[in-house]
Amino acid sequence: MAIKMVAVDLDGTLLTSGNYISSETQKTLQEASNKGIKIVLASGRPLSGVVDYAKQLGLDGADQYAVVFNGAVIQAINGDVLMSQEMDYRDFNLMLRLQRLSHVNLHFETTECFWTLDRDLSVQMQINAALTNNELRVRDRKEIPQDFTFNKVGFTCDRSSDQIEKLWQTIPDWAFQSYDIVRSLDNCIELNAIGASKGNALMNLASRLNLRANEVMIFGDQGNDLSMFENPGFYKVAMGNAIEDIKDRADYVTDDNDHNGIAKALKKLVL
Template sequence: MSRVPKQPRSIAPAQIPPIGLVAIDLDGTLLTDQKQVSKRTARALAALPSRGVKVVIASARPPRSVKPIYELLGLDTWQINYNGALIWDHPNLQIVHHQPMPPALVNAIVQHARGAYPDCLVSCEILDKWFTDRYDNTYTTETGRMFEPDLVAPLWMFLSQPVTKLMLLGPTTMIDDLTQLVREAFPQVAVVRSDPELLQIMDASASKAAALNYVGEAYGVPMSRVMAIGDAMNDLEMLQAAGVAVAMDNAPPAIKQVSHWVAPSNNDHGVHAALVRYGLVD
């Protein structure tokens, strides 16, 4: 098991109010590198509702990609998708909150990116559907490994409607450059880099933190009673906003620095360890 360093924001379990909601990232956090939930973690999470604790998935993934994990855990809560650009009520199959980007803005970003790198792969998630003009799985996402696009067609055929999340994919050096180009040219969007070969772009007001606050208010749980668990830069604001912030040992230093405690890695039952530390399971 990896060594767990002491963190500047360290907070002892006795110092916190009762936790009423646990928000958990998926890839690199709840899921192992084999994309599985450990049995001990699944059992622990399944026990939380009977103790009055809500379990909320907060992921960059779309609903269709979260569904197998959500159902495995037997959840009935809202889920946070697309880094907060969508809040989805899976039991009722309806949108709770949606913060897309206008089509004119997305077109401008795509033109800017393709002007610099014509080979840049462009994918658009619109609600729970995937659209692209070039299907190439050389560079893809976890969702892209599970599903094929709903439509492969010229950009104009689908960029006439609001876009939930825009993704630019390509070699790491290309995405390095595009990250800076997009951030400088389009301050009205949120640019998230959680994978070397992927740039995720959402409306600037969309974040896991904002969505989690929305969900917490709906459930009557203040952020002071929320535990957030994550591992990547798209989790940073959520961790900063939560009353208890837990980083995985596989997280980068910037994520560990804003967290109250560093759990073992995603391959070492880190989520379960966090639940035990803060008294949510025995």
């Protein structure tokens, strides 16, 4: 199999449930990289939540890349932006309309920090900021300038709440037609500009690197990975802990993220 690029989701895929890269997975990805295979981390996180793991894998500089914000941004590990899809103040106001459909937190993600108008923050929102080494700025609506732009939106609630499910069931058709919306966790909905997805971003990056779709292997487990699994050209590997929609679209199902699923698949299929 002539794989030249391997794209790897982070949470639930590269990272164990303890939020670290296992030694076996690290060793195997470094072996692939040393053989000239481009390793790309593809995450819903901003670069600040990706860069330390990239450097742990030996990926650094202007010629190593990450797909972040669920595909809204492609960045080099040194921070250079290759592609960015943003939303604006009109979208900001529409997100506030959606928030009123249930009792959820809403935050706006940029390459610099997270912004929210909410004073009472869900544990999930605080976890998202902490895991990505991000500043969380709480502001009043009047403090948000009309030239405000952002790359991704997150709706969250605490795990004991049913409010994300309520929001998911009541999001109007116009929103699904205007934005890319995914249910990334039971208590989290993520929203991007239409067309901003991991799958599209990886095709963009592959084109920049003069690679064909059938030279790309992808690993994922959750709803925000579906766009990668819908690309007919990619070789698609689902983690053992993946949701059924991911497994149904996969070419191969490997072990879960706590049992070196990435390493096992690469050794069997590529190395």
